[in-house]
Structures are given as C-alpha cells and as structure tokens.
Amino acid sequence: MKRQVCILAALVALFSGCSEKEIDSADTLAVIASRASVRSYDTGRTLPDETIEKLLRAAMAAPTARNTQPWEFIVVKDRATLTAIAKAHPHSQMSATAGCAIVVCGTDNGLDGAAKEYWVQDCSAATENLLLAAHALGLGAVWCGVYPIPERIESIKAVLGIPPGVTPLNVVNVGYVKVPAQPKDKWKPHKIHFNRW
Numbered sequence: 001m002k003r004q005v006c007i008l009a010a011l012v013a014l015f016s017g018c019s020e021k022e023i024d025s026a027d028t029l030a031v032i033a034s035r036a037s038v039r040s041y042d043t044g045r046t047l048p049d050e051t052i053e054k055l056l057r058a059a060m061a062a063p064t065a066r067n068t069q070p071w072e073f074i075v076v077k078d079r080a081t082l083t084a085i086a087k088a089h090p091h092s093q094m095s096a097t098a099g100c101a102i103v104v105c106g107t108d109n110g111l112d113g114a115a116k117e118y119w120v121q122d123c124s125a126a127t128e129n130l131l132l133a134a135h136a137l138g139l140g141a142v143w144c145g146v147y148p149i150p151e152r153i154e155s156i157k158a159v160l161g162i163p164p165g166v167t168p169l170n171v172v173n174v175g176y177v178k179v180p181a182q183p184k185d186k187w188k189p190h191k192i193h194f195n196r197w
Contacts, residue, residue: 031136036183038140039094041175046077047099051137055102055174058133062125065118070109071126074160074168076101081159085171088155092144092171099139099175102130103160105168106147120147123169130172140177145170 056073064070076082077100085103086096095101104127106119127143134141146152146168156168 031132034183035132035135036181037142038175038177038179038181039142039173040177040179040181041094041097041099041140041173042178043097043175045099045176047139047174047176051139052100052102054137055130055133059102059104059126059130062122062129064122064125065109065111065115068109068111068118068122070107070119071123072105072107072166074103074105074162076103076160084159085156088159089144089146089152089171092173094142094173095144095171097175097178098173100173102172102174103146103156103168104130104170104172105162105166107166119167120169127170127172134172134174138177139174140181141172141174143170143172 052075056075059073060069060071076085076095079096082098082101083096085101086093089095092101104123106123109116109119109122111118131141131143146156147170153168156162156171157166160168162168
C-alpha cells in the first residue's frame with residue numbers, strides 16, 4: 001500500500017508540473033519492473049472518468065518525432081461495443097469484461113518519405129506510458145496488437161467507425177484486477193552489446 005501511495009504521489013507530481021527531481025526514481029523503476037499484462041478484470045467496477053483522464057494524460061506525455069503527436073484515442077466504455085471488440089479481435093476476448101478499452105490510433109504525422117512511419121513508434125511510446133500509468137494506479141491492462149495485420153485493422157475500424165486516414169495500432173484493455181498476473185523476468189545480459197555488435 002505504501003508503494004502505491006508513493007507511485008500515485010509521483011503521478012500527481014508529474015501531472016502538476018513538478019520537476020523531475022521531485023519524483024522518486026525508485027518508485028518509477030518499481031512500476032516498470034512490476035508491470036504485467038492483466039487479462040482478468042472485476043466486471044462489477046467501472047473506471048471513473050478522472051482515472052481515464054490520468055491514463056490519457058500519461059499517454060500524451062510520450063515523445064514523438066518532431067513533436068507531431070500523431071495519435072488519437074478512442075475510449076470505449078459501452079458494454080455492447082466492448083463485446084463487439086472482443087468478437088472482432090482474435091486475442092482481445094478480455095475486452096468484454098474490461099472496465100474500458102482504449103484504442104490507440106495513428107494519423108498522418110505530416111512528415112515526408114519513410115519518416116511518415118514514425119507514427120508507429122510514437123503511438124507505441126504513448127501506449128507504454130498508458131500501461132505504466134494503469135499499473136501505477138493499481139489497475140490491470142493489456143496491449144492487444146492490431147496494426148499491421150489487415151484483417152484486424154479493418155475489423156476494429158468497422159466496429160468503431162474509424163475514418164479513412166486513421167489506423168488503429170492496438171486495443172488496450174484496462175480494469176480493476178480480478179486475477180493478478182506475475183511480471184516476467186526479461187533481463188537478458190547476453191542481449192546487450194557495448195560500443196558495437
């Protein structure tokens with residue numbers, strides 16, 4: 001409980017304009033190290049709008065190429081639409097029981113040539129911020145990929161009425177945890193190279 005209070009204090013500091021020095025780095029690292037993909041939610045609890053706004057503020061704090069911010073977010077709380085997402089996406093059945101789903105979409109970033117594809121990196125950074133914020137707030141969340149699989153893109157666009165020129169990158173299901181997930185130890189020193197390969 002003490003750790004969650006510290007983490008929440010760090011988020012409050014972050015969103016109230018405090019300097020980086022005022023945010024406890026140990027709490028930030030603890031959130032990163034202990035995050036796990038949660039697929040089981042308590043359907044009896046809804047997410048308050050204030051909590052969803054905190055998640056979206058965290059997402060929008062992500063870095064983007066030349067500050068283009070090529071993202072749009074669709075917040076889905078309607079139970080029928082959540083169920084439709086669960087049917088449309090082969091690996092997002094948990095949408096039907098999530099407190100909400102946040103669909104992270106990319107738009108034209110205005111950059112030329114191959115740089116147009118930076119929207120994928122930018123929206124991925126926003127998604128990771130969203131996942132970490134959810135964990136810091138005591139929620140569970142899971143990233144269900146949509147892009148670049150054409151069938152998933154078209155099915156999610158159809159369910160949500162996403163217009164041309166906007167591409168859904170993923171569906172992030174969020175909710176109060178019913179069955180906790182254990183974080184995986186992904187530390188692999190042999191994957192680290194210094195100075196060159």
